[in-house]
Amino acid sequence: MSARSTTPGGGVPKRRVPLSDALMLGLACGAVAVYIAIVGILPTFDARWIVVGVVSFGQAALIAIAVGAGWATALRAAPLKSLTAALAGLVAGGVAGVLLALLALAMQMLPLRRIFIALSPILLRTLTFGLGAPVGGLILVAGAALLGAIGAALALASPRARDPLLVGLAFVVVFGVFQELIQIVLQSNAAADAARQAFYSWEGLEPRGAAAIFVFASAASALWMGAPRAGLGEALAGLSPRRRSQARALRAAGLVALLVLTPIVAGSYIGQVMLLVGLYMLMGMGLNLEVGLAGLLDLGFVAFFAVGAYATALLTADSPHALASYTPLPSLSFWAAAPIAVIASVVVGVLFGIPVLGVRGDYLAVATMGLGEIVRIIVQSDMAAPLLGGAQGILQIPKPRIGGFELADPVDLFYLTLIASGVAA
Secondary structure (H helix, E strand, O other), X not given: OOEEEOOOOOOOOEEEOHHHHHHHHHHHHHHHHHHHHHOOHHHHHHOOEEEOXXXXXXXXXXXXXXXXXXXXXXXXXXXXXXXXXXXXXXXXXXXXXXXXXXXXXXXXXXXXXXXXXXXXXXXXXXXXXXXXXXHHHHHHHHHHHHHHHHHHHHHHOOHHHXXXXXXXXXXXXXXXXXXXXXXXXXXXXXXXXXXXXHHEEOOEEOHHHHHHHHHHHHHHHHHHHHOOOHHHHHHHHOOOHHHHHHHHHHHHHHHHHHHXXXXXXXXXXXXXXXXXXXXXXXXXXXXXXXXXXXXXXXXXXXXXXXXXXXXXXXXXXXXXXXXXXXXXXOOOOHHHHHHHHHHHHHHHHXXXXXXXXXXXXXXXXXXXXXXXXXXXXXXXXXXXXXXXXXXXXXXXXXXXXXXXXXXXXXXXXXXXXXXXXXXXX
8 A cells, every 4th residue: 555756855765655645635525525514505505406306516516525535546646556546545535424424423413503504404314315324424434435436446547438427427517507597598499498398397407318418428528539630730730820820810710709699599698698798898998997007996987887877868768757858858869879978977087087186096996986986876866866767767768779670689789789899999
């Protein structure tokens, strides 16, 4: 159970004992498992299925900890024989399981929930497989030890045998954890919804769907690893520097095109999310002018966004709060109101900047934060409610139109925001 390794200074070789490494790594991984159980992470994870009726997110976390303990131990014991490294992984996983079993035993014998409210009877049943601490704890230790040995075997296995398996498992985890988002995307058309029903129930990823995803991802990974790619690498290496630069630019353009076209395929929900991302991109670029380039620490930058948004709403809305409802001014289109909203934001910024730009550093930060709070309080106040709608805001704001086409869908608005971000950049 030992191997020879040289000291950093190249002196007399020392003998490394993998058993001590296994104990230390097992204790470390077991402490992590106990910690996530005590603070409530594990019970929260356990309430969410990865594969319905088979494995929950919490169970997957414990499996990953035990496998990781064996994997790390095998890497530390890499110069040794495979059997010795596997035994070290077995010990590491078993030690991690012992700590969890001791926690389960303490939960059963002591009123620990008075201190740690996350240590519920449900968690105890999960850790002991519903059999109680003595019997269930022994099963937990044996299972963790077996998983540690599996982790060690995976670490020592050849990439061609190991990587397709890991890729398949990773795809199952991703499709299980993000099942709500994936199901929303797949409901965008009838064909995709039929595939969703074949893979998912409303509780999550079904076992048959998980099996199909695992087989497909593993097979694709194996084919990719076996495909001859040296010819492509040699062809790229043989290109001139200008051609290689063009190839890299073409690859980058393809990735950008993929991201840009994603909302069309994914549907309105993803379009709405990416629309919000685009709005924050605009805000980030504006804030970079003040903080990044001018060096002015502005904590109230969102106030100028609010001025522009309310100016647009007052000029375009079809509601009693619009200026057209109580002034001779006609209602404007989005395109006519946008320049006016920009000018209004600039005017507010200049008026605020005249007295404030005489201060620097933390004082400027406090002053700009005060501006942001002033704008927020005013627009939500009852005093300004007859003009600005109060907490409800201004409703019935028309969407932008291009000719006879209305940009009503979140996907359409995302592309408008993307173009605006490009112009701002």
